[in-house]
Amino acid sequence: MRRKRFGLRTITGLLLAGLVAAGLQSGTATAAANAVRGPDLALGKSVTADGAHAGHPAGNITDGRQLSYWEGPAGAFPQSVRVDLGGTVEADQVVLELPSGWEARTQTLAVEGSTDGNSSTSLSGSAAHRFDPADGNTVTLDFTAREVRHIRVRLTANTGWNAAQLSEIEVYGSDDDGDPQEPPVDGTDLAFGKPVEASSTIHSFVAANANDGRTETYWESGGHPATLTTELGADADLSGVVVALDPDPVWAARTQSIEVLGRAQTSDTFTSVRARADYTFDPGSNRNTVTIPFTGRYADVRLRFTHNSSGYGAQVAELKVMGTAAPNPDLVVSRPRHPPRRTPSPSARPCATPGRPPPPPPSMSAWKAPSRAAPPSARSPPASPRPSPPTSARVPGAVTRCPPRWTPPAPSPNWTTPTTAAPRPTG
Numbered sequence: 144m145r146r147k148r149f150g151l152r153t154i155t156g157l158l159l160a161g162l163v164a165a166g167l168q169s170g171t172a173t174a175a176a177n178a179v180r181g182p183d184l185a186l187g188k189s190v191t192a193d194g195a196h197a198g199h200p201a202g203n204i205t206d207g208r209q210l211s212y213w214e215g216p217a218g219a220f221p222q223s224v225r226v227d228l229g230g231t232v233e234a235d236q237v238v239l240e241l242p243s244g245w246e247a248r249t250q251t252l253a254v255e256g257s258t259d260g261n262s263s264t265s266l267s268g269s270a271a272h273r274f275d276p277a278d279g280n281t282v283t284l285d286f287t288a289r290e291v292r293h294i295r296v297r298l299t300a301n302t303g304w305n306a307a308q309l310s311e312i313e314v315y316g317s318d319d320d321g322d323p324q325e326p327p328v329d330g331t332d333l334a335f336g337k338p339v340e341a342s343s344t345i346h347s348f349v350a351a352n353a354n355d356g357r358t359e360t361y362w363e364s365g366g367h368p369a370t371l372t373t374e375l376g377a378d379a380d381l382s383g384v385v386v387a388l389d390p391d392p393v394w395a396a397r398t399q400s401i402e403v404l405g406r407a408q409t410s411d412t413f414t415s416v417r418a419r420a421d422y423t424f425d426p427g428s429n430r431n432t433v434t435i436p437f438t439g440r441y442a443d444v445r446l447r448f449t450h451n452s453s454g455y456g457a458q459v460a461e462l463k464v465m466g467t468a469a470p471n472p473d474l475v476v477s478r479p480r481h482p483p484r485r486t487p488s489p490s491a492r493p494c495a496t497p498g499r500p501p502p503p504p505p506s507m508s509a510w511k512a513p514s515r516a517a518p519p520s521a522r523s524p525p526a527s528p529r530p531s532p533p534t535s536a537r538v539p540g541a542v543t544r545c546p547p548r549w550t551p552p553a554p555s556p557n558w559t560t561p562t563t564a565a566p567r568p569t570g
């Protein structure tokens with residue numbers, strides 16, 4: 144069953160009304176509204192482009208950072224960049240971004256969608272779109288909801304630079320995967336009461352709170368990235384995880400960016416079983432519970448968190464690992480359990496080394512340094528009102544944030560090149 148769009152506009156309206164009533168400023172309201180928009184279905188997904196400037200590869204376009212961008216080869220229009228969403232979704236909005244501090248420019252572009260990577264349909268026809276720092280250098284394109292797996296943006300002109308430029312492509316709509324309103328994944332909860340450990344913990348919100356069977360107790364990390372790992376004791380055939388926060392409405396809606404990893408009992412390393420994606424926890428629409436399906440035989444399951452729109456560390460009240468025990472004849476006889484693997488806290492270890500060095504800063508000739516302090520990135524909304532579950536005083540500012548890892552894009556299917564060349568920009 145296809146889930147309904149999250150009722151986000153309704154939620155946003157109610158939230159905005161509440162914030163206005165509370166006398167908060169519009170900037171706070173906007174950030175909060177962004178926080179409850181559905182997950183970005185393109186985040187972390189594979190990207191290919193016709194070409195790219197060596198320092199600004201296509202992968203920058205779904206890395207969740209507005210500051211990092213893709214740039215096409217100089218002087219070569221048209222240019223296309225394509226995102227494979229990994230599965231068919233029903234999309235009705237694409238958001239395009241440039242770094243928020245750049246001077247205004249207009250890019251002529253069209254957005255197309257495809258279910259098979261070959262035939263495509265127009266989602267937003269070719270038109271000139273202005274990227275303006277006054278609007279966060281963000282362009283939002285709404286269109287009639289369509290089922291797509293691939294999104295392609297074709298750019299034919301850029302008034303600000305002699306190449307196509309985009310720092311983020313975000314896709315919104317509904318995604319059949321991870322539908323919190325669908326029946327839970329199969330099997331029983333194999334994580335209840337099992338050993339669980341976290342990369343960091345703040346105050347008394349310890350990891351053991353995450354599988355004690357009570358949603359009123361929760362684990363919270365001391366920043367991001369953070370991991371929560373549960374050891375099932377033996378391999379099991381898994382169908383997914385259920386991640387819950389307290390459904391009490393005192394918890395405001397929030398989005399957490401989560402990757403799921405698994406490790407078989409014969410392996411020493413974790414592998415990703417579900418790519419990083421944004422999941423919205425909302426007491427009003429999904430009882431603050433998110434289901435993340437995957438399949439595989441694993442003994443240990445790890446959640447890796449890289450963002451929480453509430454502005455605090457990763458938060459999990461209950462982690463359920465759903466599945467059934469796997470045949471395991473030699474568990475006791477021949478294979479000792481792994482020794483405990485404790486990861487030092489983020490404050491005690493350096494940031495993870497990304498898969499490649501970060502791109503150099505943009506050439507000064509490409510954009511003017513803003514005369515004032517650049518506005519905060521749209522990726523860093525201020526903290527939403529903190530829920531008021533029992534807690535002692537927080538220690539703000541103690542968190543060391545690490546950059547998200549870069550994931551190399553997977554090859555995407557060929558995409559039929561349009562028969563008509565797009566017009567070149569004049570001048």
Ligand SMILES: [Ca+2]
Nearest residue numbers: 203208211310
């Ligand atoms: Ca980016």
Ligand SMILES: [Ca+2]
Nearest residue numbers: 352357360460
């Ligand atoms: Ca709990």
